[in-house]
Amino acid sequence: MSYFPTIDKIQFEGPKSSNPLAFRHYNPEEVVLGKTMKEHMRFSVAYWHTFTQDGSDPFGKAVNQRDWLTDDEMETAKNRVEAAFEFFEKLGVDYFCFHDMDVAPYGDSLETFFKNLDEIVELIKEKMDQTGIKLLWNTADRHSNPIYVHGAASSSNADVFAVSAAQVKKGIDISQKLNGKNFVFWGGREGYENLINTDMKLEEENIARLYHMAIDYSNEIGHEELTFLLEPKPKEPMKHQYDFDAATSMAFLQKYDLTDRFKLNLEANHATLAGHTFEHEMNVARNYDALGSLDANQGDTLLGWDTDEFPTDLYSVTLAMYEVLENGGIEPGGINFDAKVRRTSFEMDDLFIAHIAGMDTFARGLKAAARLKEDGFFDQLKDERYASYKNGIGADILSEKVDLKSLTDYALGLEKIDNKSSHIEFIKAQLNDYIY
Ligand code: XLS
């Protein structure tokens, strides 16, 4: 049976097309800077937003029309697999991501959950083999079950730590079975509300202990090529989340000796919640050689929460794609649409329309970023701005030939300091010419 009978494979129709079910900019085989768009992007669909969330919010019930829903949870889960693979194929996306809880019902116990997962993962594997669609990453949802009320690996209750570890083990087994290359840890409940009753040091150490166990287990079962990805987010659901942003997450990974196997999965909306831009977070990660994968979406700057909207902000996407190009690509990560349709976009077709809008925006962003790179726009700006480090005292500072005494002698001999204007307004106006 087809869940999207009126929709054929989405085609590239070019910028003049007014068909909402066609690409206007994303042309998968078009070559940009030596690689096809498809190879640059490695687009992925997020199971939770596209097949599981129902459009409800704290003020209203489910609104999404989803033809795979039935009264039986296992039947619904199986239908979802059918719908998902039909969707991936018609959209022309090669990757998908999921939490354990997205794909199979929990049932009445952890044991039932694992049994349900085994059955559904088998189905997913069949579909992957038939279609060639691959798993970008999977993860263990250690936040929605009420047992995680005090945290998961950071819980004050050691039994909860154990259940969370069991979910991670299962997740790594699933990753191996489905040939996943990345496994995400997003610490949804790893944080605190009150320091009064929180042992932050113990909680962080316990999280690190779990991550080391995950590395050890992946090695033990021969899945050592798996990259673990830590996903920063500053708040929501917790008031203080331990993995606040890229820099905080890197300090944690370094402190606990995890950098060999861990990189970062960066999300645009989490960046803005942390008071940063997406490109800032990516740049920080690149400076640590830790840019792992991207969750593509956008927040609403007028709202202070994680709205997970489909990315249509071309300015931000261009600067993000520039970071991807500078990184030499994003493989084995990808660009995962961790984005949900707005509550008002409740029809089945909206799932396609929204992804197409996101993919088209990234295609335009890629092209603009390629133009910026080809012209050396940023390189030139930075070259000029930091020119004082090319020779003389600047070169001596970089090669560490100087010390405080020799610098003092130099400084005392200076007649005047010659700072130059950045003309940043002109630069921004020029940048607009590349983007729009
Ligand atoms: C929630 C996170 C989550 C992770 C995976 O805000 O974005 O969905 O990406 O657990």
Ligand code: CA
């Ligand atoms: Ca995310």
Ligand code: CA
């Ligand atoms: Ca989010």
